[in-house]
Amino acid sequence: MGFWTGLGFTLLISAFLILPVLVSVLPGITANQFEGLSSGLTTRWLREVWANYGGTVLLSLQIALSTLVITLLVGVPAAYVLARHAGVTARLVEEALVMPVAVPGIATALGLILAYGAVGDLRASWLFILVGHVVFCLPFMVRAVLAVLLSMDLKGLEEAARACGASWPQRFLGVILPNIAGGMLAGSLMVVTLSLGEFNMTLLLHTPFTRTLPVGLADAYTALRTEMASAYTLIFFVLIVPLLSAMQWAAGRADRVGAVR
Template structure:
């Protein structure tokens, strides 16, 4: 076996070992949600009892998490894409400072951000007990990911030249933004959307402090299930979470793939003349 072949085999073995290290605990956790008795293992038999029990008792947290994640996606799109556009056009020290300030909620612990929100808006009782309060925290946490994803794409293209070319043809600002800017940053928008939805669905630290008994989300319900119920119930909760999030991830990654354009040569058309 030559040296490049040995190097490839070692790299492949290392990659498979890392994947097994990450995936095997998840698989074991999901299997625990399908076993009659986790202590006895698979020999006790398989059952869907725990999944139905979680669905009957916690399905409201599942739908609430999906709603908050989708609402968070809409808000971050409305705020993040224009912000990234402005930062791409403003390439100076002020723009860089604003970009760094946007990342500040990520650098801070989620509990600290939650405490800051409670100290600022906790007196607004109607707002404090609504799911909108959690939504604000999720937007603060996920907005930098949307801005950075879109900004990276906008900075990789000659945006100024494209807009000047469209303006010279009579396109106004709105048409330039929707017909030039948005199509060119499509990949960044899809990548940012993927991160926003997944992070919002799985966010726990901040949500644990912001939630109320009536606004419990899926990760908080998952923690309660592991802490106060049988391990099988918590594992079934994890299985339902993966059943929801994996198809969503696959769908969004499919949308994020670049489109391929096929060109037909002139001499390949039926009307081509010799």
């Protein structure tokens, strides 16, 4: 395949993927969705969305960042233990962690409601949604970090640090973590993306007072407010694209630093 043929094919696929995105956000910045750009640009729908649904955007960010912190605190040590004690038991634990991903989100949400829905006021709190997001996103963090740990000579690295007199906390914090930074950032990228866009599980876990961005977006489409839904989608992209770009840049930088080491 020649260069120009490959380039043309790539551009065609890119246009195929990007076109629905452009079409979905266009009504949110035009005065009349039926007339398109000829009706003029407006920020009316964006202002209405922020006035009516701004709380859902902030709550989604709060849940996504909280999910990220918890999955890092739990997932990184879990991946380390699985890598240090590889065997049948570790494989079974790893497969058990992936189960929530294989099961439909609605089924997982129903299980959480039945198991923990009657615990105090948890059902009415945003923390209940956070629990669901952690259950769903944790396997992605564990898998991303575990892949990096298994690709290195973990025991040899620790033995070298031990020979230099480093204690276990020093070995873990000063040697292991810097070497798996790329995996942690890759996992963070997946966790934030999945949490911000998670809908199936959140649809059952939310209440009228704990509505997230995807649920609010679905409500706007259900109400046939295309302009509002489109503006909602645009706000989502404005939030997620810079965040993901920054995290991808950080992940690439971590990989380059690791390669130099």
